[in-house]
Amino acid sequence: MVGSGLGLLALVTSCSNSAASPAAPSPSAPESPHAWSYDGAEGPERWGTLSSDFGSCSSGTAQSPIDFRGGSGLSPAPLALAYYASECEITDNGHTTELRALTAQGITVGGKQYAFTQMHFHAPSEHTVNGVRHEAEFHFVHQADDGGLAVVGILATAGAANAAWAPFTDGVPAAAGGQKVAAGVVDFPALFPASLDHFAYDGSLTTPPCSEGVRWLLFETPVELGAGQLATLRAAHSGNSRPVQPLNGRDVVVVDQ
Numbered sequence: 001m002v003g004s005g006l007g008l009l010a011l012v013t014s015c016s017n018s019a020a021s022p023a024a025p026s027p028s029a030p031e032s033p034h035a036w037s038y039d040g041a042e043g044p045e046r047w048g049t050l051s052s053d054f055g056s057c058s059s060g061t062a063q064s065p066i067d068f069r070g071g072s073g074l075s076p077a078p079l080a081l082a083y084y085a086s087e088c089e090i091t092d093n094g095h096t097t098e099l100r101a102l103t104a105q106g107i108t109v110g111g112k113q114y115a116f117t118q119m120h121f122h123a124p125s126e127h128t129v130n131g132v133r134h135e136a137e138f139h140f141v142h143q144a145d146d147g148g149l150a151v152v153g154i155l156a157t158a159g160a161a162n163a164a165w166a167p168f169t170d171g172v173p174a175a176a177g178g179q180k181v182a183a184g185v186v187d188f189p190a191l192f193p194a195s196l197d198h199f200a201y202d203g204s205l206t207t208p209p210c211s212e213g214v215r216w217l218l219f220e221t222p223v224e225l226g227a228g229q230l231a232t233l234r235a236a237h238s239g240n241s242r243p244v245q246p247l248n249g250r251d252v253v254v255v256d257q
């Protein structure tokens with residue numbers, strides 16, 4: 001895909017490959033010329049030392065994820081979804097599995113439009129609520145025309161098998177080898193919880209280079225996935241979750257809509 005007409009999409013292939021790293025990686029590199037991991041010498045506590053590009057991971061003061069403990073009463077910026085059913089593709093970047101839509105999707109937050117670039121997962125969740133981690137967390141990454149990023153997060157708990165999520169979870173194993181896998185039609189609106197009530201705050205990418213200025217919206221209501229679906233996700237990537245970061249006085253808004 002690198003060098004193709006999908007260059008804009010290639011800039012934001014995941015939380016870890018942002019517009020802050022415009023140099024295109026070689027096709028064989030997962031997503032960054034600098035190796036990083038979720039444990040050991042290249043783990044989260046060391047990310048800021050692994051590359052001069054990753055400085056925000058250690059020196060940033062508005063990092064993600066965070067632990068949610070209620071919110072302040074600032075005026076909300078309503079979230080509107082512009083999501084539709086679409087053919088999709090699944091790829092694995094070595095750190096997570098990504099879903100891309102072949103037709104345009106997006107959101108509007110406080111009147112600003114963001115285009116969907118890709119969705120991926122972390123298991124267990126990265127954000128916590130009152131200190132509690134969920135089984136998994138999905139990140140829908142969006143980019144505005146001015147380059148601004150907005151990530152919509154959905155927490156997942158164990159429950160009944162979720163047919164809406166099956167096109168993704170069924171395709172995850174086949175993508176593990178690095179090849180692009182057709183997911184068929186994904187009914188995007190059915191992926192989201194019934195309530196759009198959410199937490200909102202300003203944070204960062206949760207993977208190197210940990211760039212700040214990311215608008216975060218995390219749904220308060222989790223989605224249920226079957227035990228088999230969660231096991232499938234963990235079999236592909238488990239422990240790919242950055243520890244929670246200091247809030248440092250940032251405002252967290254609870255948006256009821």
Ligand SMILES: [Zn+2]
Pocket residue numbers: 015120121122139206
């Ligand atoms: Zn993520």
